[in-house]
Amino acid sequence: MTGILTEQGEEIRCRSVVLTTGTFLGGLIHLGEERIPAGRIGENPSIRLADRLRGMNLPIGRLKTGTPARLDGRTIDWASLEMQQADAEPVPFSYMTDSITVPQIECGITRTNEKTHQIIADNIHLSAVYSGQIEGQGPRYCPSIEDKVHRFGDRNSHQIFLEPEGLDDHTIYPNGISTSLPRHVQTELIASISGLESAKILQFGYAIEYDFIDPRALTSELSLKQLSGLYLAGQINGTTGYEEAGAQGLMAGVNAALYAGHAGAEAGQRTLFTLDRADAYIGVMIDDLITKGAPEPYRMFTSRAEYRLWLRADNADQRLTEKGSEIGCIGTARAQHWQARKQALDTARTLLSSSPKGPKQLAAASLPVSRDGAVKTAAQLLGYDQVSFEDCFTLWPELETIPQNLRVQLKTDAHYAGYLARQEADIDAMRRDNQLKIPDSVNFYDIGGLSAESKELLERYQPDTIGQAGRIPGLTPAALVAVLRHIKKPASARMAAGRAQRH
Amino acid sequence: MIISVLDTIYALATPQGKSAIAVIRISGKLSRTVPALFGVSRQLPARQVGYFSLYDGQKHIIDDVIFFWFEGPASATGEDMAEIQCHGSSAVIQDILTVLGNASGFRMATAGEFTRRALDNDKMDMTAAEGLADLIDSETSLQREQATAQMHGRLKQPVSAWRETIIAQAAMLESLIDFADEELPPALDTEMTEALDRLITSLAEILDDHHRGEIIRSGIKVAIIGPVNAGKSTALNALAKRPAAIISHQAGTTRDVIEVRLDIGGIPVILQDTAGIRQTDDDIERQGIDLAREHAKSADFRLIMVDGSQPDWQTDIAPILDWFDTNALIIANKADLSSPEPQHNRPPAGFEQLHLSLHRDEDIIRLEQTLERYLSVTNHQTGNAIITRARHREALTTAYHHLCAARQLDIARQTELVAEEFRAAAQAMSRILGYIDVEDVLDHIFSRFCIGK
Numbered sequence: 001m002t003g004i005l006t007e008q009g010e011e012i013r014c015r016s017v018v019l020t021t022g023t024f025l026g027g028l029i030h031l032g033e034e035r036i037p038a039g040r041i042g043e044n045p046s047i048r049l050a051d052r053l054r055g056m057n058l059p060i061g062r063l064k065t066g067t068p069a070r071l072d073g074r075t076i077d078w079a080s081l082e083m084q085q086a087d088a089e090p091v092p093f094s095y096m097t098d099s100i101t102v103p104q105i106e107c108g109i110t111r112t113n114e115k116t117h118q119i120i121a122d123n124i125h126l127s128a129v130y131s132g133q134i135e136g137q138g139p140r141y142c143p144s145i146e147d148k149v150h151r152f153g154d155r156n157s158h159q160i161f162l163e164p165e166g167l168d169d170h171t172i173y174p175n176g177i178s179t180s181l182p183r184h185v186q187t188e189l190i191a192s193i194s195g196l197e198s199a200k201i202l203q204f205g206y207a208i209e210y211d212f213i214d215p216r217a218l219t220s221e222l223s224l225k226q227l228s229g230l231y232l233a234g235q236i237n238g239t240t241g242y243e244e245a246g247a248q249g250l251m252a253g254v255n256a257a258l259y260a261g262h263a264g265a266e267a268g269q270r271t272l273f274t275l276d277r278a279d280a281y282i283g284v285m286i287d288d289l290i291t292k293g294a295p296e297p298y299r300m301f302t303s304r305a306e307y308r309l310w311l312r313a314d315n316a317d318q319r320l321t322e323k324g325s326e327i328g329c330i331g332t333a334r335a336q337h338w339q340a341r342k343q344a345l346d347t348a349r350t351l352l353s354s355s356p357k358g359p360k361q362l363a364a365a366s367l368p369v370s371r372d373g374a375v376k377t378a379a380q381l382l383g384y385d386q387v388s389f390e391d392c393f394t395l396w397p398e399l400e401t402i403p404q405n406l407r408v409q410l411k412t413d414a415h416y417a418g419y420l421a422r423q424e425a426d427i428d429a430m431r432r433d434n435q436l437k438i439p440d441s442v443n444f445y446d447i448g449g450l451s452a453e454s455k456e457l458l459e460r461y462q463p464d465t466i467g468q469a470g471r472i473p474g475l476t477p478a479a480l481v482a483v484l485r486h487i488k489k490p491a492s493a494r495m496a497a498g499r500a501q502r503h
Numbered sequence: 504m505i506i507s508v509l510d511t512i513y514a515l516a517t518p519q520g521k522s523a524i525a526v527i528r529i530s531g532k533l534s535r536t537v538p539a540l541f542g543v544s545r546q547l548p549a550r551q552v553g554y555f556s557l558y559d560g561q562k563h564i565i566d567d568v569i570f571f572w573f574e575g576p577a578s579a580t581g582e583d584m585a586e587i588q589c590h591g592s593s594a595v596i597q598d599i600l601t602v603l604g605n606a607s608g609f610r611m612a613t614a615g616e617f618t619r620r621a622l623d624n625d626k627m628d629m630t631a632a633e634g635l636a637d638l639i640d641s642e643t644s645l646q647r648e649q650a651t652a653q654m655h656g657r658l659k660q661p662v663s664a665w666r667e668t669i670i671a672q673a674a675m676l677e678s679l680i681d682f683a684d685e686e687l688p689p690a691l692d693t694e695m696t697e698a699l700d701r702l703i704t705s706l707a708e709i710l711d712d713h714h715r716g717e718i719i720r721s722g723i724k725v726a727i728i729g730p731v732n733a734g735k736s737t738a739l740n741a742l743a744k745r746p747a748a749i750i751s752h753q754a755g756t757t758r759d760v761i762e763v764r765l766d767i768g769g770i771p772v773i774l775q776d777t778a779g780i781r782q783t784d785d786d787i788e789r790q791g792i793d794l795a796r797e798h799a800k801s802a803d804f805r806l807i808m809v810d811g812s813q814p815d816w817q818t819d820i821a822p823i824l825d826w827f828d829t830n831a832l833i834i835a836n837k838a839d840l841s842s843p844e845p846q847h848n849r850p851p852a853g854f855e856q857l858h859l860s861l862h863r864d865e866d867i868i869r870l871e872q873t874l875e876r877y878l879s880v881t882n883h884q885t886g887n888a889i890i891t892r893a894r895h896r897e898a899l900t901t902a903y904h905h906l907c908a909a910r911q912l913d914i915a916r917q918t919e920l921v922a923e924e925f926r927a928a929a930q931a932m933s934r935i936l937g938y939i940d941v942e943d944v945l946d947h948i949f950s951r952f953c954i955g956k
Contacts, residue, residue, distance in 0.1 A: 416920075
């Protein structure tokens with residue numbers, strides 16, 4: 001990696017680059033029968049960059065996404081619609097934000113109806129998705145309105161949220177009716193919906209196809225295995241969604257900066273910044289991507305995280321601030337803020353787990369008593385769904401000193417305590433497996449006692465660790481043991497086995 | 504030796520030794536080329552039977568055989584497979600195996616390798632493979648029935664169905680968590696509680712099987728216990744119809760535990776002869792008695808053998824009866840000798856007693872019949888156990904506990920915890936069959952609900 005040459009002939013020399021091409025890479029818009037090469041409406045696609053990547057012999061595929069028409073909010077009959085209010089007390093992402101002061105605005109709710117569905121059914125052959133023009137795989141969880149009508153024929157109505165795009169913008173995003181039907185059908189379709197009878201379309205909806213690189217070609221720091229210094233983030237890695245893209249941008253950016261600072265150093269000697277499946281959702285997503293690839297646009301569902309009860313917004317600072325500090329990504333103010341909070345949490349936890357009370361005292365304070373008559377701490381009592389902090393003040397008045405803003409987290413921890421303890425063992429096992437690196441030099445075809453299918457799977461997925469190999473769909477536990485046995489052999493024995501086997 | 508899965512493997516499928524016919528099975532991509540190795544030039548299409556003369560390297564005829572081959576994946580292992588049916592002579596078999604062994608790309612199969620390949624090629628699942636192993640090991644008709652049933656999915660079908668249900672319920676929970684904004688069908692709670700109750704009930708029924716599947720698989724343990732010189736070893740020999748244990752009039756002859764495997768009315772029985780119980784200073788004999796006590800406790804059924812001609816036999820066995828519950832039959836032996844007064848000859852409460860003499864053939868038949876009746880009851884022969892191994896029981900018990908824990912939670916308010924319990928339950932089920940992936944849950948959500956704005 002030596003730098004970038006722009007279309008204008010400009011040369012930018014650098015040691016590392018992050019590509020975040022979104023839907024621009026080889027982008028092609030489909031609108032009815034129209035096919036428009038574009039990154040998004042009115043903007044040119046990245047064609048030469050796509051050609052350059054294809055020239056590198058990377059595993060490239062096509063994905064698809066769609067967007068609904070945009071409406072002029074001033075032409076919508078809001079008075080006839082149900083409204084959804086914003087949260088009365090929006091919860092900030094960060095503990096450093098005390099309260100959210102920007103104005104909150106409401107959304108409208110309307111629905112498709114039988115007439116809408118008839119229009120779609122009559123014209124579905126004109127939809128780019130149904131006419132077979134599109135080769136890219138679209139996400140199952142963001143179906144276009146024609147998909148919804150086609151696949152769920154028993155439903156005669158689908159919900160639409162009318163979301164303002166900005167505080168000082170009339171543009172409305174009608175969430176729920178993404179489509180690639182031709183313009184005249186979209187006009188008819190929108191007009192059939194209650195409240196939108198005379199809505200003006202500012203821009204038509206469309207489907208867009210774009211290139212992505214199979215993320216199994218990436219390392220856990222999001223750089224290409226075959227070209228160190230080149231980092232990829234966002235839709236180019238087969239993901240969809242703002243949070244997914246933002247999270248990868250952060251990880252690729254940090255690692256690209258670390259790389260640039262230590263260019264020339266071997267991978268083992270450089271500082272890498274990676275998170276695992278028990279550190280953060282980011283770790284789950286990146287591990288899924290580089291292990292399983294992206295057969296459809298990847299969205300971060302919480303069900304993908306096996307340690308979901310631990311990966312909570314209320315303990316994000318506890319999980320991640322110190323990791324950020326280690327690589328110099330945490331400012332002084334944030335670091336001090338966390339130190340203070342950490343101390344307060346430690347003090348509170350000590351209070352909660354000291355001076356246990358006997359059954360008589362508990363009963364007198366109308367707190368739950370266990371049948372075996374064992375003593376209980378406040379932490380144990382908070383584990384009961386129905387026991388609140390306030391309920392414990394009679395027996396433990398000192399708990400009143402615990403600041404309000406810590407109580408939610410402490411209550412949640414206590415509530416989940418049994419489950420978290422169980423998960424801890426799983427997390428340890430997962431981390432041990434991830435420590436077992438599979439050397440790059442291993443040729444999976446050389447491993448004895450593996451079925452041809454297992455060998456193919458391993459060659460295709462190229463896992464870096466035993467932990468990753470264990471998450472390959474379809475790989476048997478027996479195959480995993482064979483790989484483990486193989487990598488535990490000294491390198492010389494592995495090479496000899498390889499020669500004999502190939503012979 | 505380097506073992507490659509790409510090799511074509513072969514093995515004698517019938518027992519070693521003389522027989523009318525012997526069968527050699529071959530699996531792997533070179534299977535169809537086997538006749539050519541024996542100087543047969545004709546190419547035989549798949550699934551046709553050929554009658555060939557096989558020749559060795561020196562152009563000498565080995566044997567006239569039947570040969571046919573199947574094209575994968577439509578075969579037992581999922582690979583190309585062939586079969587040679589030759590005459591069951593040791594020399595013929597040896598010569599054929601030698602030619603195969605010298606051919607490049609062929610090697611003798613390792614133990615279980617045909618089944619292993621069938622598993623790898625998805626021709627069989629884990630439970631079917633276990634059933635097959637049990638079938639080959641089966642010695643009695645009940646064992647055979649149970650093994651065949653497992654091969655044909657008696658375990659797999661309900662477990663797959665439960666796992667499907669759990670995944671379907673988990674998918675509903677996940678949709679409540681991940682897609683809170685969506686229009687989900689109402690009454691998910693009721694539907695889920697009902698499904699959960701049904702699951703818990705069926706699992707409880709399956710688990711409450713008195714371990715009969717495991718017992719049939721490994722055999723019912725019947726211990727013969729009692730005072731010295733009551734005729735325990737004589738009973739063992741009589742039931743085994745051979746002298747398996749040394750018998751003498753000398754008290755304390757049997758010291759170790761002697762086991763014989765029997766087929767009593769189709770029920771596999773492991774009959775155990777134990778040391779006679781008495782006070783002794785002999786260290787070795789005392790160890791034998793300790794062993795007898797352990798076996799009496801761990802057995803599934805006991806024959807308490809006493810010398811019925813002695814007036815005080817009830818006092819002798821009183822301490823023994825404390826070792827276990829009533830699952831036992833008292834045999835008052837030596838009925839051919841003088842009997843004590845009737846008041847001394849009643850069985851202790853809760854026990855049935857059989858008066859007989861092991862010297863009379865008709866009495867031995869009566870003992871066999873009584874034992875069979877008892878074992879059929881112990882065995883709940885009428886029911887069909889689906890659990891045949893500790894591994895199944897462990898996984899199903901784990902699943903059961905997680906489902907019960909889920910039932911205690913409030914689905915609407917503790918959705919994420921219920922989901923956690925479902926996840927653990929599904930994983931336990933999957934341990935019996937294969938494994939779960941989060942994609943199973945997502946697939947279910949997307950096929951059932953219209954998700955996405």
